[in-house]
Amino acid sequence: MVQFAKTNFLLSGWICIVLGASISIAVPDAIGLTVSFPLGIAGIILLIIGIRKNPEERVNIDEMRSWQPEEGPMREAGRVMYRVDTLLDPPIKTTIKCGSCGKVDWVDGGKPKSWKCPHCGIQLWEEE
Ligand SMILES: [Zn+2]
Structure with missing residues (x-):
């Protein structure tokens, strides 16, 4: 469950960055930039969340017990x-x-x- 959530963040982060990058290449004008820029930013934020979630979400054995x-x-x-x-x-x-x-x-x-x-x-x- 924890692993799944982390993977989800990392995955959607990469998708946003890749999508943003391909839009900025495919539509290299002002319209392309206004779409690709927020996507890239969102992707980076998602990646940071995905990476930072890792050490804090260890399974608490005592809680399970x-x-x-x-x-x-x-x-x-x-x-x-x-x-x-x-x-x-x-x-x-x-x-x-x-x-x-x-x-x-x-x-x-x-x-x-x-x-x-x-x-x-x-x-x-x-x-x-
Ligand atoms: Zn009883």
Whole structure:
């Protein structure tokens, strides 16, 4: 996503410059200049934005780690639902969202074999 945005700026910057340059060559009079000049300026500005965006937009690991599903109950046709999300890069942590009370809990490692919600006491799952 970040990479895409940066490439977009760089690409449109180059297109503006190339377009501006070809217009000034193809239409070498005052009209050509009034079109090509702003295009060239816009292209240079876009390029500067594209290059400067790079170091500031690193993916923030801590921000990713602090992400958790929104709290709030979720139910479907009378049965209790839950949501389990596991972070795949170490240290592995798992968030468990209880569909009954809507609370989110963090556990170390992957999905536990069984889970009883500590907030409302409902057994969410149990693997034999
Ligand atoms: Zn619960």
